[in-house]
Amino acid sequence: MTAVLDKAPQPSASAGTARPRARGARGSSGARWLFLPPLALLLLGLAGPLVAVVVAGSEDHGPAGMFTEPFRSALFLRAAWRTLWMAALVTLCTGVLGVLYALALGLARKALSHVLFGVLFLTFWISLLVRTYGWVLMLQPQGALDGLAKTLGLSEDGLGLYQTLPGLIPAMVHIMLPYMVLPVYAGLRSLDPAQLRAARSLGAGEWLVMRTVVLPALRPGAAAGAVIVFVMSLGFFVTPAFLGGPGSQVTATVIGTEFGRMQNLGGAAAMGVVLLVATLGLYVVADRFLKISEQWERV
Amino acid sequence: MTDDELRTAFRRLSPWVNAAGVLIALFLIAPLLAILPIAFSADRYLTFPPSGLSMRWLTEVFSSPDWQAAFTQSLSTAGTATVIAVVAGTGAALALPRMRRGARLLRTAMLAPMVVPPLVLALGLYLAIDDLGGSAGIRTLILGQATLAAPLVCLSVSAGLAKVDPALSRAARSLGHGWPSVLLRVELPLVARSIAGSAVLSFGLCFDESVLSYYLSPPGEETLPTLLWLEAGQQASPAIAAVSTLVMGMAVALLGLMVLLTGTRSTTIPRRTRNARRMS
Numbered sequence: 001m002t003a004v005l006d007k008a009p010q011p012s013a014s015a016g017t018a019r020p021r022a023r024g025a026r027g028s029s030g031a032r033w034l035f036l037p038p039l040a041l042l043l044l045g046l047a048g049p050l051v052a053v054v055v056a057g058s059e060d061h062g063p064a065g066m067f068t069e070p071f072r073s074a075l076f077l078r079a080a081w082r083t084l085w086m087a088a089l090v091t092l093c094t095g096v097l098g099v100l101y102a103l104a105l106g107l108a109r110k111a112l113s114h115v116l117f118g119v120l121f122l123t124f125w126i127s128l129l130v131r132t133y134g135w136v137l138m139l140q141p142q143g144a145l146d147g148l149a150k151t152l153g154l155s156e157d158g159l160g161l162y163q164t165l166p167g168l169i170p171a172m173v174h175i176m177l178p179y180m181v182l183p184v185y186a187g188l189r190s191l192d193p194a195q196l197r198a199a200r201s202l203g204a205g206e207w208l209v210m211r212t213v214v215l216p217a218l219r220p221g222a223a224a225g226a227v228i229v230f231v232m233s234l235g236f237f238v239t240p241a242f243l244g245g246p247g248s249q250v251t252a253t254v255i256g257t258e259f260g261r262m263q264n265l266g267g268a269a270a271m272g273v274v275l276l277v278a279t280l281g282l283y284v285v286a287d288r289f290l291k292i293s294e295q296w297e298r299v
Numbered sequence: 300m301t302d303d304e305l306r307t308a309f310r311r312l313s314p315w316v317n318a319a320g321v322l323i324a325l326f327l328i329a330p331l332l333a334i335l336p337i338a339f340s341a342d343r344y345l346t347f348p349p350s351g352l353s354m355r356w357l358t359e360v361f362s363s364p365d366w367q368a369a370f371t372q373s374l375s376t377a378g379t380a381t382v383i384a385v386v387a388g389t390g391a392a393l394a395l396p397r398m399r400r401g402a403r404l405l406r407t408a409m410l411a412p413m414v415v416p417p418l419v420l421a422l423g424l425y426l427a428i429d430d431l432g433g434s435a436g437i438r439t440l441i442l443g444q445a446t447l448a449a450p451l452v453c454l455s456v457s458a459g460l461a462k463v464d465p466a467l468s469r470a471a472r473s474l475g476h477g478w479p480s481v482l483l484r485v486e487l488p489l490v491a492r493s494i495a496g497s498a499v500l501s502f503g504l505c506f507d508e509s510v511l512s513y514y515l516s517p518p519g520e521e522t523l524p525t526l527l528w529l530e531a532g533q534q535a536s537p538a539i540a541a542v543s544t545l546v547m548g549m550a551v552a553l554l555g556l557m558v559l560l561t562g563t564r565s566t567t568i569p570r571r572t573r574n575a576r577r578m579s
Binding site for chain 2: 029030031034035036037038039040041042044045046048049050051052053055056097100101103104105106107108109112115116119120121122123125126127128129130131133134135136137138142143144146147170171174177188191193196197200206207209210228231232234235236237238242252255256259260265268269272275276279280283287
């Protein structure tokens with residue numbers, strides 16, 4: 001879309017040569033003034049705080065020690081590993097469910113498709129904290145799932161999922177699913193129907209068309225969704241704080257404890273820098289190679 | 300690609316895909332449904348399923364001064380943050396197409412708050428205020444929430460702007476209007492719906508934002524998510540489910556408002572011609 005607008009001033013510039021231009025179309029378009037509020041907000045609300053984190057993190061052990069020091073703590077190291085493979089697992093599950101859900105959005109009859117869309121947007125829009133609390137009510141001892149297991153005769157003394165990794169993963173997938181479904185669905189919408197008709201008329205079965213035409217077309221959207229889900233899972237705090245429990249801490253909950261309860265701001269800042277570099281670095285690299293932001297602009 | 304073409308192409312496969320979709324939808328809705336019976340519980344403690352239904356917890360929450368104060372605090376915090384986010388986000392959306400240099404950089408920077416872990420941002424805001432000799436408070440929280448919400452405003456106003464014919468601003472400019480006049484009389488009215496919709500979106504985001512809230516709102520000025528978080532961590536009372544239900548109700552109401560504000564797209568065309576006529 002910006003490509004269209006970027007090109008737009010050209011005709012006026014050629015027309016402008018016939019007319020005396022006051023200070024040139026560039027200077028008078030007001031870009032400088034419009035640019036000021038977002039610049040001020042980004043400096044005060046993003047750049048300043050991030051610089052403060054880096055400064056506080058390097059205070060105790062220097063700029064290099066900032067990256068090595070957190071890894072000396074066995075607690076942080078274990079949490080970092082757990083975060084990595086938890087994020088990978090969440091991304092994988094979200095990917096599979098997200099592609100299925102996006103396909104269902106496209107293949108379902110109008111009424112069902114509307115319902116599926118409604119459910120997706122509702123869960124996307126409702127407070128993260130409230131959704132996490134819903135999972136607490138589902139998973140906690142004598143909660144909804146334990147009650148269900150009892151009625152079905154599966155287990156008498158509860159499933160014991162509360163504050164364990166097997167309980168945390170579904171809740172994280174639940175939170176992340178919309179970030180996967182939306183870009184995949186955008187890919188599905190932009191599929192060329194002529195390709196489908198061609199494949200069908202040449203005698204390809206439904207499975208073959210799905211595998212060779214539809215799924216490959218969904219790949220860029222799925223990659224964009226997967227990167228966002230993975231990056232967000234690395235830094236995710238609210239859901240692990242409620243459902244992770246003391247035995248299965250992730251990076252963000254370790255930082256949160258240092259920041260809040262321990263008031264160890266320097267340590268929290270050093271760990272925060274490690275997390276920040278991992279998430280932002282991954283995002284920038286992925287954006288460069290997979291053009292994530294372009295995929296997202298199509299949503 | 301229309302849905303009909305997809306449906307006819309996968310006539311045999313679609314029942315299976317639909318069934319999977321319905322199951323996933325149930326998975327999405329289940330934790331929200333788990334909250335409702337507890338909110339209407341008649342029991343004194345959190346038990347599932349509740350032994351009876353009543354309105355006692357909803358009325359208790361409504362008459363509790365703590366929850367009321369937190370609700371008002373959240374309204375004013377989210378409202379202020381929304382105003383800042385809308386001004387900054389709209390400014391960025393309008394500036395981006397006008398910029399020759401730095402547009403790519405601004406776009407990347409504008410989307411950065413979406414990938415920065417909110418916990419790190421909370422820590423940074425806390426430390427930055429500390430470095431400046433102050434202490435974190437509601438104003439810090441407002442700044443942080445506005446930063447988080449501005450990208451959404453920018454994206455949604457940019458999308459609205461993409462649908463506007465750039466010839467309109469050019470026409471106004473060639474007729475002698477300076478940029479402030481073009482902005483106020485042509486461009487802003489044309490994207491007014493997008494701005495209004497993004498304001499609702501931004502308000503909902505700030506109202507529900509919990510991580511910055513939890514770490515930055517000082518004791519005595521807790522926002523609703525902060526109080527909800529503190530209470531949920533401490534006690535097992537159905538009151539938390541009741542508040543959660545109210546928060547969900549508010550989210551649904553905001554969603555409805557957003558649909559009302561942005562839904563009817565057909566009105567943009569008469570507006571556009573009207574504006575074009577007024578300029579000629």
